[in-house]
Amino acid sequence: MPAEMRSSTRGFKRYYNPDVGDAVRMDTNTNVLGSNPAATRFMKEFEGSINNYPNTYSDRLRDTLAELYGLDRENFVTGSGSDELLDVSFKTFTEWGDNAAVPVPSYTLYDYFVKMNGGSVSEIDLTEDFQLDVDSFVSSGSRIMIAPSPNNPTGNCFRQKDLEDLLSRFDGVVIVDEAYAEYSGEGMIRRVNEFDNLIVLRTFSKAYAMAGLRVGYAAACEDIADKMNRVKIPYSLNMVSEGAAIAALKDQDFLRRSVDLVRKERPVLAEGLRKLGFEPFPSDSNFILARSPVDHTCLVNGMKKRGVLIRDFGSKRRTENCVRTTVGTKELNDLLLDTAEDVLEDCRRG
Numbered sequence: 276m277p278a279e280m281r282s283s284t285r286g287f288k289r290y291y292n293p294d295v296g297d298a299v300r301m302d303t304n305t306n307v308l309g310s311n312p313a314a315t316r317f318m319k320e321f322e323g324s325i326n327n328y329p330n331t332y333s334d335r336l337r338d339t340l341a342e343l344y345g346l347d348r349e350n351f352v353t354g355s356g357s358d359e360l361l362d363v364s365f366k367t368f369t370e371w372g373d374n375a376a377v378p379v380p381s382y383t384l385y386d387y388f389v390k391m392n393g394g395s396v397s398e399i400d401l402t403e404d405f406q407l408d409v410d411s412f413v414s415s416g417s418r419i420m421i422a423p424s425p426n427n428p429t430g431n432c433f434r435q436k437d438l439e440d441l442l443s444r445f446d447g448v449v450i451v452d453e454a455y456a457e458y459s460g461e462g463m464i465r466r467v468n469e470f471d472n473l474i475v476l477r478t479f480s481k482a483y484a485m486a487g488l489r490v491g492y493a494a495a496c497e498d499i500a501d502k503m504n505r506v507k508i509p510y511s512l513n514m515v516s517e518g519a520a521i522a523a524l525k526d527q528d529f530l531r532r533s534v535d536l537v538r539k540e541r542p543v544l545a546e547g548l549r550k551l552g553f554e555p556f557p558s559d560s561n562f563i564l565a566r567s568p569v570d571h572t573c574l575v576n577g578m579k580k581r582g583v584l585i586r587d588f589g590s591k592r593r594t595e596n597c598v599r600t601t602v603g604t605k606e607l608n609d610l611l612l613d614t615a616e617d618v619l620e621d622c623r624r625g
């Protein structure tokens with residue numbers, strides 16, 4: 276008899292896992308300046324004892340984060356990517372069968388983490404301009420909700436006053452996922468002590484250029500953070516990744532250069548896409564969502580054949596015929612636009 280999966284996970288498929296080879300990756304919103312230099316230096320020089328367990332709750336990293344944001348160590352929970360903290364949020368604050376309110380469109384894995392923890396998803400459409408429909412979230416009856424700001428794949432931030440409105444009116448936990456907030460500005464992270472229902476998620480995978488080391492964290496008031504620390508898997512952040520993250524936080528110059536590059540190149544790329552017939556949406560992040568002038572599948576497959584990966588959202592509701600690309604360096608953006616121009620011609624020829 277084949278082993279039966281748990282009912283809540285039975286429909287699960289494997290996550291995005293493209294055959295990358297030596298393709299240029301414009302599909303994962305990572306940092307186009309390459310690996311974080313301070314983190315890389317730390318790893319080269321690392322001589323700690325890997326015979327020992329790491330600190331259970333990554334106290335040194337939490338202290339460094341506390342210093343950076345003017346908060347306390349006990350406001351933080353660390354983990355293996357912010358994906359782990361999403362999982363821990365649902366594990367800590369939802370019962371089997373509870374409902375979670377998730378915006379459409381937004382990050383694909385929200386659905387997965389809700390269902391993995393036995394919950395069901397209430398899909399709440401964003402407005403025409405991809406903003407929060409606050410009333411719909413409030414009246415959803417859900418126990419927990421997610422507001423990614425900037426949102427993925429749309430790229431835009433939600434209005435600060437809508438987030439504040441939600442935090443006061445939503446009867447449950449509000450997760451504000453700030454995976455891309457370094458690109459957009461402050462976000463809510465310094466304000467976690469003002470709200471007893473706010474969890475802010477951050478990552479080292481994007482602007483800090485450390486996706487391969489899997490480091491993420493949650494910030495919240497001490498009560499929420501303590502409850503999450505009690506639930507998360509102890510030692511889930513390994514000691515090399517923790518040390519590398521501390522080194523990266525201490526080199527804010529690299530972060531500034533990364534953010535400056537995106538702010539400079541994003542409008543140039545958007546204009547280039549527009550000239551080719553795409554309709555790019557406004558972005559506060561290091562990526563752009565754009566409606567394709569030809570069939571999305573033909574475009575994405577054609578780009579892949581020519582060695583450039585972009586992400587296809589064209590079959591999903593609200594992002595019909597749309598693709599998402601990371602904002603590159605000038606050279607990468609030129610390559611992307613030149614390749615797209617050739618592929619558009621191929622697709623039109625049929």
Ligand SMILES: Cc1ncc(COP(=O)(O)O)c(C=O)c1O
Pocket residue numbers: 303304355356357358359382423426427452454477478479480486489490491
């Ligand atoms: C909105 C959003 N949240 C969370 C994540 C997960 O990031 P991490 O690498 O920290 O798990 C991503 C990654 O693409 C993302 O786009």
